[in-house]
Amino acid sequence: MVFMRMTLLKLTGLxxxxxxxxxxxxxxxxxxxxxxxxxxxxxxxxxxxxxxxxAIPVGDRILEELAARSGAFILDYAQQPPGEMxxxxxxxxxxxxxxxxxxxxxxxxxxxxxxxxxxxxxxxxAARQMELKAALQKLSPENLKRYDAVIFNNTSGELPLxxxxxxxxxxxxxxxxxxxxxxxxxFRGHKPLDPYIQMVGAEFASHGPQVExxxxxxxxxxxxxRHLPKTLRVYEExxxxxxxERDKVQCLLGLDKHPNTKQxxxxxxxxxKQYGKGRVFYTSLGHREDLWDPQWQQGKRMNAPVVAExxxxxxxxxxxxxxxxxxxxxxxxxxxxxxx
Ligand SMILES: [Zn+2]
Numbered sequence: 001m002v003f004m005r006m007t008l009l010k011l012t013g014l015x016x017x018x019x020x021x022x023x024x025x026x027x028x029x030x031x032x033x034x035x036x037x038x039x040x041x042x043x044x045x046x047x048x049x050x051x052x053x054x055a056i057p058v059g060d061r062i063l064e065e066l067a068a069r070s071g072a073f074i075l076d077y078a079q080q081p082p083g084e085m086x087x088x089x090x091x092x093x094x095x096x097x098x099x100x101x102x103x104x105x106x107x108x109x110x111x112x113x114x115x116x117x118x119x120x121x122x123x124x125x126a127a128r129q130m131e132l133k134a135a136l137q138k139l140s141p142e143n144l145k146r147y148d149a150v151i152f153n154n155t156s157g158e159l160p161l162x163x164x165x166x167x168x169x170x171x172x173x174x175x176x177x178x179x180x181x182x183x184x185x186x187f188r189g190h191k192p193l194d195p196y197i198q199m200v201g202a203e204f205a206s207h208g209p210q211v212e213x214x215x216x217x218x219x220x221x222x223x224x225x226r227h228l229p230k231t232l233r234v235y236e237e238x239x240x241x242x243x244x245e246r247d248k249v250q251c252l253l254g255l256d257k258h259p260n261t262k263q264x265x266x267x268x269x270x271x272x273k274q275y276g277k278g279r280v281f282y283t284s285l286g287h288r289e290d291l292w293d294p295q296w297q298q299g300k301r302m303n304a305p306v307v308a309e310x311x312x313x314x315x316x317x318x319x320x321x322x323x324x325x326x327x328x329x330x331x332x333x334x335x336x337x338x339x340x
Pocket of ligand 1: 053181182237287
């Protein structure tokens, strides 16, 4: 009897252990599943301090559609505050050396008016800068803790970021950055290159007229490229770059000739790279509305809906890669190696 009771106790002990193990295993599984199922948080920034692309609202909307379609991430936005900057007043032409008194008087009146307009312009500019600053508060070091990646959708100019160095450090520490089209027209024109531009991998230099190009897919296994054919014809404003170093990035899409003159040479279109522990994906596509939106009806379509769908998959693949949700598909991450 004593033996029986002991066996029973033993069995019960074993069973309890098994149940505990099973429970903790299930809990672990549930936690893993929850982690996998919890959507990542991505901040879309479409604030502009310089040129403002008309495709920005379309882009912001399409990004929302991509987030909903994938279910892998949810978006928050830092958008342009309402209102526009007035054009800078024009300085009156200098007086000619042989100007008579009437011309001198007229010039003095014009100069007085100009000085007044400039003072108004400057105070408006200062107020506008404060509005842009407020709109970019979501990029403060404290607020960035809420996000896994940031997308710069056609940003431009000298954005008054709360703390640019901290933002770059945040990417370096293992977060994602996605740059679209004019993201390389942001913090541009500094010598040496702005640290932001060094993070992206190049800066916009110039572009010719919009043109149809045949884009080469360098990395058919990469999530940003794997749905694309070997070559893809796209009608777009094609950027030329300063400071691009092919051996420092993984080239995803490019041209083997100048987009406009068709002279042979290498012209990058999209690339990705490691930045410290962070992941950076940039595509120079994203100027034209009909490239973003297969349904776009305003004006003549130059890109068939199927091309817009391909661009959307390119973007979505790039975002998922930058979030670390999709491997590069080329074995070990090819950080710092050139594309073929
Ligand atoms: Zn553009």
